[in-house]
Amino acid sequence: MLKTIYLANPRGFCAGVKYAISFVETLHETHKDQQIYVRKEIVHNKRVVSDMQNRGIQFINELNEAPDGSIVVFSAHGVSPEVVEYAKSHDMKIGDATCPLVTRVHRKAKKIKESHQIIYIGHRGHDEAIGTMGEADMHLVETEDDVLELKNKLDSTKPISYLMQTTLSVSDTKKIVQKIKEVFPNVEEPEKDDICYATTERQEAVATMLDHIDAMMVIGSENSSNSMRLLELAQKEKKLSFRVASHEDLDFAYFETNKIETLGITAGASSPQVLVDEIIEKLKSYFPNAVVTQFPDSREDTMKFKLPGTLLK
Numbered sequence: 525m526l527k528t529i530y531l532a533n534p535r536g537f538c539a540g541v542k543y544a545i546s547f548v549e550t551l552h553e554t555h556k557d558q559q560i561y562v563r564k565e566i567v568h569n570k571r572v573v574s575d576m577q578n579r580g581i582q583f584i585n586e587l588n589e590a591p592d593g594s595i596v597v598f599s600a601h602g603v604s605p606e607v608v609e610y611a612k613s614h615d616m617k618i619g620d621a622t623c624p625l626v627t628r629v630h631r632k633a634k635k636i637k638e639s640h641q642i643i644y645i646g647h648r649g650h651d652e653a654i655g656t657m658g659e660a661d662m663h664l665v666e667t668e669d670d671v672l673e674l675k676n677k678l679d680s681t682k683p684i685s686y687l688m689q690t691t692l693s694v695s696d697t698k699k700i701v702q703k704i705k706e707v708f709p710n711v712e713e714p715e716k717d718d719i720c721y722a723t724t725e726r727q728e729a730v731a732t733m734l735d736h737i738d739a740m741m742v743i744g745s746e747n748s749s750n751s752m753r754l755l756e757l758a759q760k761e762k763k764l765s766f767r768v769a770s771h772e773d774l775d776f777a778y779f780e781t782n783k784i785e786t787l788g789i790t791a792g793a794s795s796p797q798v799l800v801d802e803i804i805e806k807l808k809s810y811f812p813n814a815v816v817t818q819f820p821d822s823r824e825d826t827m828k829f830k831l832p833g834t835l836l837k
């Protein structure tokens with residue numbers, strides 16, 4: 525019988541997600557008479573997207589689904605220069621809601637693309653990886669084995685550096701970076717890794733809780749990279765850990781069968797608090813004696829990114 529529910533902190537929305545959502549909402553508010561087209565999911569969460577759709581904001585997969593001259597918004601994950609070019613050549617007004625921490629990686633890529641061979645640590649096919657890798661020729665690695673395969677592809681007498689997706693597993697990425705250094709001793713280490721503060725802090729919060737719980741519940745979408753990394757991290761130590769997208773995924777029999785008494789809850793950086801609230805309400809209706817509490821010594825995410833003065837370019 526479930527007795528205690530510990531809430532991880534920080535969890536849920538990060539500064540970049542709040543920035544992207546507020547970007548679209550402000551644009552919608554100030555351009556009521558015009559249709560706004562958001563390219564791809566603004567953040568990887570179905571609830572966030574459907575809330576916006578209900579308010580009349582339209583989501584498209586590619587820009588050719590929007591009429592020439594319309595207002596288009598790029599999602600928090602960023603886009604490749606090719607997409608920007610398309611928008612410009614079709615007279616579209618661009619709203620760039622890319623998280624500033626993703627934009628920073630794009631800037632780094634542009635800065636070194638002429639002088640360095642670039643290794644990109646990331647997930648093939650993820651929107652952020654596609655956008656960043658569009659800035660320059662890059663060699664994608666997802667595993668240590670991928671690094672070994674690069675041995676004969678890169679010229680080790682010429683400068684090599686690496687960049688990474690912002691939402692990776694901190695510990696897995698350390699191993700990949702170590703492998704890069706072994707295989708390419710001349711690699712130039714960037715001053716700072718690209719895994720963002722939000723990813724790092726949410727993973728730290730989960731790691732701290734693992735000795736005190738029977739299982740971790742991660743609230744987040746399957747295509748949310750940072751949510752999936754939280755799940756993997758939890759499952760390394762607590763095999764019973766699982767992911768839900770919403771309260772509809774709750775399986776009470778699972779709790780009973782596995783005798784889960786102490787549950788940790790975290791939420792990926794794109795998961796709104798309303799999903800956490802709904803899940804707690806449903807858990808409480810099934811386990812009325814369960815105590816819900818913040819995990820001791822946890823902290824809030826207070827980072828904030830200010831919207832630009834001009835939203836459209």
Ligand code: SF4
Binds near residue numbers: 624625720722
């Ligand atoms: S997870 Fe990090 S990089 Fe992604 S939107 Fe949030 S702050 Fe930005």
